[in-house]
Amino acid sequence: MASVSFEGVWKVFNTFVAIPNLDLNIKDGEFIVFVGPSGCGKTTTLRMLAGLETPTYGSIRIDDEDVTLTPPGRRDIAMVFQSYALYPHMSVRSNLSFGPEVRKESRSDLNNRVEKVANLVGLHGLLDRKPAELSGGQRQRVALGRALIREPRIFLLDEPLSNLDAGLRTHMRAEIADLQRRLGVTTVYVTHDQVEAMTMGHRIAVFDRGRILQVDTPAQLYRNPANKFVGTFIGSPGMNILPAELARDGALGRIKCLGSVFSVPAERFFTSTDLPSRVELGIRPDDLHWTKDAPSRCREHIFGTVRATETTGSETFVLVDVDGVEVNARFPSFADIRIGQKADLVFDPNDLHFFEPESGNTLRTEPARILEQQGV
Amino acid sequence: MSTYAFQHLTPQLPSTEPIRVKRWSLTKVISNTTLLVIGAFFLLPMLWLFAASVDTSASWQLRVPDFTTRNYLLALQPDYTRALVNSLILSLIATVVATVAAFLAAYSFSRQHIPWKGPILLTILFLSGVPISILIVPIYKMFSYVGWLSIFPTAVILGVTALPFEIYLIKNAVDAIPLDLEEAAHIEKASTWKILSRIVIPLTMPGIASAAIFGFVNAWGSFLIPLVLISRAAEQPGPVRMYGFMNSVAINYGAVAAFSILYSLPVVILYLLMSRSFRAGFVLGGAVR
Ligand SMILES: Nc1ncnc2c1ncn2[C@@H]1O[C@H](COP(=O)(O)OP(=O)(O)OP(=O)(O)O)[C@@H](O)[C@H]1O
Ligand SMILES: [Mg+2]
Numbered sequence: 001m002a003s004v005s006f007e008g009v010w011k012v013f014n015t016f017v018a019i020p021n022l023d024l025n026i027k028d029g030e031f032i033v034f035v036g037p038s039g040c041g042k043t044t045t046l047r048m049l050a051g052l053e054t055p056t057y058g059s060i061r062i063d064d065e066d067v068t069l070t071p072p073g074r075r076d077i078a079m080v081f082q083s084y085a086l087y088p089h090m091s092v093r094s095n096l097s098f099g100p101e102v103r104k105e106s107r108s109d110l111n112n113r114v115e116k117v118a119n120l121v122g123l124h125g126l127l128d129r130k131p132a133e134l135s136g137g138q139r140q141r142v143a144l145g146r147a148l149i150r151e152p153r154i155f156l157l158d159e160p161l162s163n164l165d166a167g168l169r170t171h172m173r174a175e176i177a178d179l180q181r182r183l184g185v186t187t188v189y190v191t192h193d194q195v196e197a198m199t200m201g202h203r204i205a206v207f208d209r210g211r212i213l214q215v216d217t218p219a220q221l222y223r224n225p226a227n228k229f230v231g232t233f234i235g236s237p238g239m240n241i242l243p244a245e246l247a248r249d250g251a252l253g254r255i256k257c258l259g260s261v262f263s264v265p266a267e268r269f270f271t272s273t274d275l276p277s278r279v280e281l282g283i284r285p286d287d288l289h290w291t292k293d294a295p296s297r298c299r300e301h302i303f304g305t306v307r308a309t310e311t312t313g314s315e316t317f318v319l320v321d322v323d324g325v326e327v328n329a330r331f332p333s334f335a336d337i338r339i340g341q342k343a344d345l346v347f348d349p350n351d352l353h354f355f356e357p358e359s360g361n362t363l364r365t366e367p368a369r370i371l372e373q374q375g376v
Numbered sequence: 377m378s379t380y381a382f383q384h385l386t387p388q389l390p391s392t393e394p395i396r397v398k399r400w401s402l403t404k405v406i407s408n409t410t411l412l413v414i415g416a417f418f419l420l421p422m423l424w425l426f427a428a429s430v431d432t433s434a435s436w437q438l439r440v441p442d443f444t445t446r447n448y449l450l451a452l453q454p455d456y457t458r459a460l461v462n463s464l465i466l467s468l469i470a471t472v473v474a475t476v477a478a479f480l481a482a483y484s485f486s487r488q489h490i491p492w493k494g495p496i497l498l499t500i501l502f503l504s505g506v507p508i509s510i511l512i513v514p515i516y517k518m519f520s521y522v523g524w525l526s527i528f529p530t531a532v533i534l535g536v537t538a539l540p541f542e543i544y545l546i547k548n549a550v551d552a553i554p555l556d557l558e559e560a561a562h563i564e565k566a567s568t569w570k571i572l573s574r575i576v577i578p579l580t581m582p583g584i585a586s587a588a589i590f591g592f593v594n595a596w597g598s599f600l601i602p603l604v605l606i607s608r609a610a611e612q613p614g615p616v617r618m619y620g621f622m623n624s625v626a627i628n629y630g631a632v633a634a635f636s637i638l639y640s641l642p643v644v645i646l647y648l649l650m651s652r653s654f655r656a657g658f659v660l661g662g663a664v665r
Contacts, residue, residue, distance in 0.1 A: 052559050073565040083664040085556035089578045098574070099564035131662030139662060146560075163665070 002063045002153040002186050003028040004049065009058035011044055011210075018044045019210040022058070029184045031177070032215075033197045035233070036207030042190045043082055045207075046156045049188065050079050062153065078147040079156040082190075084139050086131040092118070092142050093127040096149055113149055120175060121145040122168065136163045144172070148179060155180070155187040161196065169193075173200060194236050198222070206230045228360035231282045231353055237317055239353070240288070240327040244281040246354070248273070255349075257281050258322045262300045264349045270363045279363065282353035285317055288329035290337075291344040298346040302327075306341045320345060428633035435629055447634035456635060458610065459617035463596060464642060466531045466613050470595035473535035475588045478542035483576065485543070486550035487558075497547075504540035509600055516604050525607040533605065534595040542587040549583025550576065554664045579660065585653035592646055614639045 004026040011019040019041045026032050034042040047053040049060060051072035059068045067075055087095050096114045101107075118124050121141040131139055140163045147155060157176070161169045177200050180187050191197050197204050198218040205215045206229070214226040225231035225239075232238040244257035252263040253270060289298055304322035311317075316331045320343045329345050331337055354363040420438065428434035429448065431441035450456075484490065485497065515533065519525050553576060561571045577584070599615040606612055618639070621632045 050563060052562070072559070072562045073567075076565075077563060079560070079563050081556050081560060081664075083554070083556050085554065085560040086663055087557060087560075087575060088660050088663040098561070098566075102561070102564060102566040102570050102574075134662060136665060139665070146564075 004154065004186065004188075005061045006045075006049075007059050007061070009045075009048065009055045009060060011041070011048060011053065012056040017210065019048075019055075022210070022212060024205065024212060024215065026186060026188065028063075029186055031180050031187045031189065031200060031202045033201030033204045034188065034190045034207060035192070035194075035197045035204060037233070038192075040207040041210040042207055043158055044210075046079070046158055046188060046190060049154070050077050050156055051075050076153045077156060078150040078152040078154070080143050080147045080158055080160040082158040084131075084143040086139060086142055086146075088131050091128050091130055092123060092134070095131070095142055096127075096145050099146065099150060117145045117149045120148060120179070121172070137165065137168065140164065141172075144176075148176075151183060152185065155185050155189075157187065157189045159190050159192065162192065169196075176200070194234070198234075204234075206233060208233075224362070224364065225282075225353060226362055228280060228282065228355040228362075231355070231362075235284055235286075237285055237328050239282045239284050241355070242281045242283070242325055242327065243357075244279050244354075246275055246277060246279045248275055255281070258302050258325060258327075260300060260302055262349055264352065268350075268364075269352070269354055272363075275363065276356060278357055280355040280357050280360075282355060283327075283347060283351060285328040285330045287351035288327060288345050288347050290318075290329070290331045290335055291346050293332050293335065294346045295348070297350070298348045300347055300349055302345050302347075304343055304345070306337055306339050306343050308339060309337060318343065425633050425636060428629050429637050430634075431630055433630075434633060444630075447628075447630035448638075450628075450631045451635040451638055456617055459612060459614045460639065460642075462527060462611055463613035463615075463639070466527060466534065466602065467592050467595040467642075469528065469531035470535035470538065471588050471591040473532055474538040474542050474591040475546075475584060477535075478539055478546050478587055478591075479577075479580070479584060481539075481543045482546035483550055483572070485547050487555075497544075500540045500543055504544065508537040512600065512604055519605055525605055527602075527606055527611040530602055530605040531595070534598055534601060535591065537598075537601075538591040538594040542591055545587040545590065546580060546583045549580040552660060553579050554660075556664055581653045585650045589646060589650055593643060596643060 004024075006022045006024040009019060009022040010017070022045065034045065036042055044053060048055050051067070051070055051074075055068060059066055061067065062075065087098060090098065093114055096117055097110055100110055100113065114127070115124070118127055121144050123138065123141055123145060126134065126138060131142065134142065140160065144157070144160045147157065147160075160176070161172050164172060173196055176189075189196075189200060201218060203215055203217055204221050206213045206221070208229050214221060214230045216224075216226075221230065221234050225234065228241060232241065242257055244255050247254045247256075248266060249263065251266055253266045253275070254261065254263045289295070291301075302322050304320040304327070306318055307321045307326060308319040309316055310319075311333060314333055316333050316335060316337065318329050318331050318335075318337055319326050320329055322345075327345075329343075337343065355361065356363060424438045427438060427441045430443055430445070431439070432444045432446065433442065434447070485493065490496065516525075519529060557575055557579075558571055561575055566574070597615065598613075599619070602613050603616050603619075606616075614635075618632065618635055621628055621635065
C-alpha cells in the first residue's frame, strides 16, 4: 500500500532526453495504466520508480518518503520485466521461489504459495521445466507469477500479457484485476492493448515522447480527450481528424466542414471567447453513422464514396472519401456496402471534438480541469 | 469430429521412397581424408607413449612391446610421486588464485563503470600474449631477496601468469548474461552475494570452467618457472623431475613414457569432471525474449 509521486522528474540518456519534466501522482491502492506509442518512455518511467534507473533531475516519493536514491531492494516493489528476465538455469518452481527464499520468508508454506501462484497464472504441470523448455506465453506467465507471489507495496507490470492468446489474456486480465482489488496494492500497468487499458485501469496516463498528455479515467479519456494525440490514440480505429472553419455567432459556434455547415452551442464546446477561425474537428468512427442505422439525434449529413472496408465480424469500418478527405465510419456488419458505392453518413454535432490546429489542445476542456483530474 | 475418431493412430505413409540426403561426396571424402592424416600425427606419439610405457626395452621407435610393469614401478617411486603431489599442489593453488581473482576482475570489468575500460582491456589482452619467461630474471631477484624461493609463492606467480587470459574468458561469459536478470534479483531484495552465488556464477560456469582448466594446465605444464623459483629439489614438480629421466647417460624411454602417462592423468580427470559444466553451456536460453 503506497502512494507515489513524481516531481519534476527528468531522464536524460547521454544527450537524449527520454523523459522531460514528469509530474504524476498515483494514489494509494490505485490501478494506473500507462499507454503510449513504442519508445515514449513508459518502461523508463517504471524503471525509475523501481530504482533501476536514477532520474537525472527531480524526485520520486513513495508514501511521502523520498526514494529517489533508494536502491531497488529497499523499495519493496515487485516488477514484471518487459523482457521477462527469467533465471534460465532454474526450474519454473525455483524461479517462483527464488524471491521468497532470498527474502528469508517462512519455508513452511512456500510450496503452497508456489502452487497457488502457478495455478493462478496457469502453469500447473510445468513447474519442473526450465525456461528454455517453455513457449513464449508460458515464459511470460512465469515472469508474471514471480511478481504475483509477493505482496509488495507496489506492482509494476510492464506489458505482462502481451504474448498471450486472446482467451488467456482476457482470463489473466480478470485475475490480475481481481488480485489487485483484493490486495489493494498500488499498481502501475503498461500496455499497448486498448481493451486492457480501458477495462483494467482506474486511471490511464497517455504518454507521448516522454510527456504525459493526460491522466484520467477511461471514460473521461474517451469522451473528453485533452488533445488531438489522446483523441486519436485512445479508441480503435482512431478518431477522424478533419479541417474545419469556425465562426462565433452569438451563443452558437458556426462550423464549416466537408461542404456542410452546422452549428453547436458555444458554451458547451469552447471555453474561451477568443476562438481561432481554423480548427481541427475530431469525430470517432463510432459517432459517424450509416443513415439507415442512425440514432434520431443525428441530423447532420455528409456524403462520400466508399474507398475501403474492414470487417471485424460484429461491425464493419468503412473508409469514406468525402471531398478528398478520408473518414472512417462504423457500419453494422449487415450493411451491404461495396467499394466505389456512394455512402450517406450522419452524425450528431454534440459528439464532436474541437482541437486547436497548432498545439492540438482541445477547445472544450479547460487545462485547469486536467490538472484537477491528475489529483494534484 | 466423427470422421477423425475412426482414423488409425499412425497415418499411412506414402509408398514412394523417403527423401535421403546424399552421404558421400568428393568434398566430404577429401576433407575427411585430410583430417585422418592430421589425426594420425597426433595419434602416433600417443600410441608410442602407451606401447613404450609397458615395454622392457623401449626405444624412440614404435614397436610391439615385450610386456612389463617395471616402468610403472620405477615411475611410482616415492621421489617421483612426491613430484606429482608437488605438481598437484602447485597447480591447484595457481588455479584457485587465478580463477577467483579473474572472476572478480571480470565481473567488475563487465558490469562496473571503469574509466579507460577499453584501453585497460586491450592491455590485458596484450599481456596474455607476453611470455612470462622474459620476466623470470627480475622475479627471481625479487623472490630471492625476500626469501620466497619455495612452492607457495611460485604457485601464486603461476596463477598470475594465467590471469589475463582467464579475465578475458570469464568477462565474455559475464557479458553474455542479460543485465535484466541481476536487476530482477535486486528487485526481489537479493543481496549482492546472493545475486553472485545464485545467478551470476551458475550462469558463468562454462566460462569459469574453461578458465579454471586453462589455469590448471598452464601451471601443470610449466617447467621454467618452478625450475628457477623453487630452490629445494623436494618441492620440484613433475616436469622438472621428468627432466631427470633424460639427464642420465642413456635415456630411460620406458620410464619417461610411464611417468608421462601418470602425469597426464590428473588433467584427463579434470576434463572429465569439468565436462558437465561445459555441457551446461548455452543455459541462457529462455531468459529474455
Ligand atoms: N539505456 C538507454 N540508453 C539510451 N536511450 C535509452 C535507454 N533506454 C531507453 N532509451 C530511450 O528512451 C526512450 C524510451 O524508452 P522506453 O524503453 O521507456 O520506451 P517504452 O515506452 O517502454 O517503449 P515500448 O512500448 O516499445 O516498450 C526510447 O526512445 C529509447 O530509445
Ligand atoms: Mg517498454
